[in-house]
Amino acid sequence: MGESAATVDVTIWDWLPQAAQEVEHYLERLLAEAAISAHAVDARAKKIESFQEKCRRKQYTDPLQDVTDTVAVRIITYSLTDRDRAERLLVDRFQIAENHNPGAAKPQSRRGYDCSHLVVTGERAGVEPGWLIAGGRLAQYFDTFGGLEIQLRTVAAHSWAEFEHARRYKGQPYQAISDHDRATVDQLFGAASDARRALDELFVAIDRVLANPTAPSSPPAALEEAAPPSGDPAGPPTGRQTPVQPAPLRTYLAERFPDDGEASAKGMQFACELIDACGLSSIEALARALEGVDSDQVRRLMDTATAVTRVRRLDDTLLARFGEEYIAATGALGNVPRRSQQLEWRYDRLRGKLPVSNAGRKR
Structure with missing residues (x-):
């Protein structure tokens, strides 16, 4: 039987920020090697209060294994093409416990969220050695916890998600308005989602032109x-x-x-x-x-x-x-x-x- 949230060794939180920093640097290097220029690669360690609250809410019996976002990373790319490329890099590099897009399960009326959520549990066998610091905190994290979450989304999808999170998911005014007004807000968020998808597609089109310019009629x-x-x-x-x-x-x-x-x-x-x-x-x-x-x-x-x-x-x-x-x-x-x-x-x-x-x- 695993330990409860109340009995988890709190000294773990002394080194978790270092594990977050190591995975951030690891992923920055991985993207750089593939010439993927991300808008942001941000890692964070969950605060112990948040960890304990999640364990109480979810009633986990083995918190260290069940909570898979004690360290989490968000990779934000400029285009869908780079997001998909980054995801393939992660799948090649790490052992993947989960890989899904929560937005795919939402009804049409609540459409808009678009983010790949991966839970990784360590490096795959046979990858190039030397990337994971021997004896480092990231290696210790993989030995201690059941997973590390990596989210990937585009700049446009990130903007939509942050606004939706603040205004609808966590927004008190949204809860206070009438059902009619909430339906109106939901429709507007759906329209914003459609505009966001169009923007992502336009960014892909721009990248295609930049990557395959018209050849000059004669070489310089x-x-x-x-x-x-x-x-x-x-x-x-x-x-x-x-x-x-x-x-x-x-x-x-x-x-x-x-x-x-x-x-x-x-x-x-x-x-x-x-x-x-x-x-x-x-x-x-x-x-x-x-x-x-x-x-x-x-x-x-x-x-x-x-x-x-x-x-x-x-x-x-x-x-x-x-x-x-x-x-x-x-x-x-x-x-x-x-x-x-x-x-x-x-x-x-x-x-x-x-x-x-x-x-x-x-x-």
Whole structure:
């Protein structure tokens, strides 16, 4: 028999805020790796008073296992496309105990709520190690509690939900007005929901145009000048040829991306695999292949707020240089679920926006 709310160890609440901070940073990194720029990623730890009140109201017999939002996270994206992408990332990364949209069960007259609710119980077996801090509070949370809730919704859906929560769900005036007026308010909320759905669809349409712009009738002159001979992405070999190995590659990446973080030994080995998949046989060939790519512009277009490693910067720069061919060549490399799909998402941010207008300039 589990313990009651009254007997739960209250010292747990001393470290819950740290668990919330760790999961927030974890999810920010996960979204950044997939080039998903969220409007907000906010985690919170439930206050002990709220936890105890919920246990009394629900009459839970095993509170630590039954309350699955003791730590909860809300991810707010700009578009439905990014919301769905984020949800797929979570499903690939975590063990999922629940995944539903409470709004789907509401009657038509109360339509409008649109938010994916996931309860995760830990990382899935086989995911890339090192993301969950060993001995950290998030790992302790997964060992102690029955789940952690993650909500995903768009900016438009969030605005509707916050207003509805304040005016109708928790609003005292709504309870005080007549049945006729409440029916009117319900109709207006339904109309607002329809407008919100239309706004979400328009945002998706805008993203599609931005991701697939009309191709120019002819390539910019600078791009033509920068393009190496067909079939030889790095051009003919000249001078010294430094083999693509972790040590010299680490030096090259430190020079090209001085402001970004060092990669792990495993990350450097992955970088060597990426370069080999591009048919580049030396550090010099790599440098020549990337001469016409402005890595700073690539970073801005990726629009990720979190810090990334130099290997991630290299990955993005190679993607900018070789495009769809790079996705086909490297999409199956590494222990990264749906890497090919993630590369497609990231390439959507670059497609049509990177004429090599500064050929020969090294970054």
